Amino acid sequence: MNTVLAPIGRFLLAPWRGQAWRDLWFVILSSALSLLPLGLIGLPWAFFAVAPIYLPSILACAFLPLLAAVLLGPQLTTLRRSAYYEIRGAQIPRAPHTARDAASADAPFLPRMRARLRHPRTWRQACYHLIAGPAANLVGMIAGTMWVCGLICFGWLVPAIAFGPNWKWLSMATSLALWSALVCLVVVYLAPWLVMASVRWDLKFATDLLGPSRAERLAHRVTDLTESRAAVVDAADAERRRIERDLHDGAQQRLVSLAMNLGLARATLKDLPEDARTALAEAHEEAKEALGELRNLVRGLHPVVLEDRGLDAALSGIAARSPVPVRLAVDVPRRVPPTVEAVAYFMVSEALANVAKHAQASAARVDVWLDGALLRLSVADDGIGGADAARGSGLTGLAQRAASVDGGFEIVSPVGGPTTIMVELPCEL
Amino acid sequence: MRTVIAEDSVLLRTGLTKLLETTGFEVAAAVDDAAGLLAAVERHRPELVIADVRMPPTFTDEGIRAALVVRRQWPEVAIMVLSQYVEERYAADLLSTSTTGVGYLLKDRVADVDVFLESLRRVAAGGTALDPEVVAQLLVRRQNTPLDRLTGRERQVLGLMAEGRSNAGIAEKLVVSESAVAKHINSIFTKLGLPASEGDHRRVLAVLRFLERASPTV
Numbered sequence: 001m002n003t004v005l006a007p008i009g010r011f012l013l014a015p016w017r018g019q020a021w022r023d024l025w026f027v028i029l030s031s032a033l034s035l036l037p038l039g040l041i042g043l044p045w046a047f048f049a050v051a052p053i054y055l056p057s058i059l060a061c062a063f064l065p066l067l068a069a070v071l072l073g074p075q076l077t078t079l080r081r082s083a084y085y086e087i088r089g090a091q092i093p094r095a096p097h098t099a100r101d102a103a104s105a106d107a108p109f110l111p112r113m114r115a116r117l118r119h120p121r122t123w124r125q126a127c128y129h130l131i132a133g134p135a136a137n138l139v140g141m142i143a144g145t146m147w148v149c150g151l152i153c154f155g156w157l158v159p160a161i162a163f164g165p166n167w168k169w170l171s172m173a174t175s176l177a178l179w180s181a182l183v184c185l186v187v188v189y190l191a192p193w194l195v196m197a198s199v200r201w202d203l204k205f206a207t208d209l210l211g212p213s214r215a216e217r218l219a220h221r222v223t224d225l226t227e228s229r230a231a232v233v234d235a236a237d238a239e240r241r242r243i244e245r246d247l248h249d250g251a252q253q254r255l256v257s258l259a260m261n262l263g264l265a266r267a268t269l270k271d272l273p274e275d276a277r278t279a280l281a282e283a284h285e286e287a288k289e290a291l292g293e294l295r296n297l298v299r300g301l302h303p304v305v306l307e308d309r310g311l312d313a314a315l316s317g318i319a320a321r322s323p324v325p326v327r328l329a330v331d332v333p334r335r336v337p338p339t340v341e342a343v344a345y346f347m348v349s350e351a352l353a354n355v356a357k358h359a360q361a362s363a364a365r366v367d368v369w370l371d372g373a374l375l376r377l378s379v380a381d382d383g384i385g386g387a388d389a390a391r392g393s394g395l396t397g398l399a400q401r402a403a404s405v406d407g408g409f410e411i412v413s414p415v416g417g418p419t420t421i422m423v424e425l426p427c428e429l
Numbered sequence: 430m431r432t433v434i435a436e437d438s439v440l441l442r443t444g445l446t447k448l449l450e451t452t453g454f455e456v457a458a459a460v461d462d463a464a465g466l467l468a469a470v471e472r473h474r475p476e477l478v479i480a481d482v483r484m485p486p487t488f489t490d491e492g493i494r495a496a497l498v499v500r501r502q503w504p505e506v507a508i509m510v511l512s513q514y515v516e517e518r519y520a521a522d523l524l525s526t527s528t529t530g531v532g533y534l535l536k537d538r539v540a541d542v543d544v545f546l547e548s549l550r551r552v553a554a555g556g557t558a559l560d561p562e563v564v565a566q567l568l569v570r571r572q573n574t575p576l577d578r579l580t581g582r583e584r585q586v587l588g589l590m591a592e593g594r595s596n597a598g599i600a601e602k603l604v605v606s607e608s609a610v611a612k613h614i615n616s617i618f619t620k621l622g623l624p625a626s627e628g629d630h631r632r633v634l635a636v637l638r639f640l641e642r643a644s645p646t647v
Contacts, residue, residue, distance in 0.1 A: 249438075253438050
């Protein structure tokens, strides 16, 4: 029962709801705010009255509002934004502050205005201040006027009907008065809806035109995502380095010491029984093996040499350990960001591991050089080729590593060889 | 043999001290930083210094820099540098003045007590001891040098020469006869264009030629 009656009740009560009256108040204030830009449109028309169809007045009609939009756009927008928040608690989102804004903010007046003229935001804001906003306000004002007039007329017609056609304040045929009262009632019921709708339109226009555009929102999101991804990659990198340090300062030192002591015991305790000597020898060998495994593990985490001495030194370590003979040429005169260094290091490491595993190559060549803000790597081998990024998980891993810092990865590997992997890593995010 | 140890890890420092003392070395001082090392060398005038590369305060290459100072001021002191990783530039720096009485080993080699002690004695006697990994890294370096003309076997032999082995040691390692090693070495001398002179001098020159490539300034 209530579900049917409630909407009907809401409709009947519409003109007396607080929201409707508040929206009417909002329309009045908002219209007042519109008066300034509207006045700027209207003012030039006054020229026509003085000097009809005179060139300066035509120019004034066209340029004065535009000039106002460019000069006062940001101030008008700020005014709107704070007014809407104060009156209605409505948040008009702010356009993002871009590098472009920052650059033009400190510029002298004329270049600043030129930059503003070229910025699409200026024209979207002008569109709101000169057209969309005033139009919505106009609808609201007309509806509001009809509402108030309807109420007054209705109040006047009721006694006219009651006192008959010869009432001294209004002389009117009763049937006409009845019809008029009915029309007034309809207007009184409908006008509040229109007022509320005009406020909704106004807010929507303001949000769409004064807030960030879709392109700006997307650009902002891309910046956010790039930053957060870089932070995640850096954090993972830092974590690996921390683990590496812990292992080096802890387990590795202890193992070296243990192996050394076992070796010493083995070298000095010559008069032990045979089986004790064997056990000692085995323990020593195992300690040395554990040490070797730990060293490889630490290298795989984050090689200290990379952090201390840079790519050149770290890569020559990998090249030297590769089972396929490697020629290495590194021309990186300055240190690149640690994350990029790590990606480059591990990419070369994985690429050479792939060469050793699949390529059946007799030689490989690694070149690393700095090309402006790009770090380029190339790993080439003289093997059988036929490497396919779609199949091998090793190659997918390489591509993902490159992508983690917005880098590019390309492989040329015809069947029969040779295979070349090319990577470019941007050094500035 | 009077020795000074510089190593910042307490565990390794005491371990090394114990190892050396039980195997006939005399540990005159065991310090934990580069300044301490220089002071100890000044005071004790050891025959051998064992230094870690990474030491306080910056944990980068204090050990190498201290070793270079020792080499300049007390050229008669043999130096064994221990490093957590291979950086051929360190090796090149160390060997830039002379190739006698100097060693560069990975820290882990300490675990191989016999080999480590032998390397120490060799260095103290004026020889060299380069870690096999250092040697391997030097081989992947720059191109278009006379070294490119060496065969794989000759490179191996040259690498072992750089590690500080004698002809007999190389022959043992490669499981070939000593005369075969001598033949390889002669071929290396020819290909590197080293003048016919006294054998040991040419040996040092060949190793230097080999190591030069690790140092960009040469």
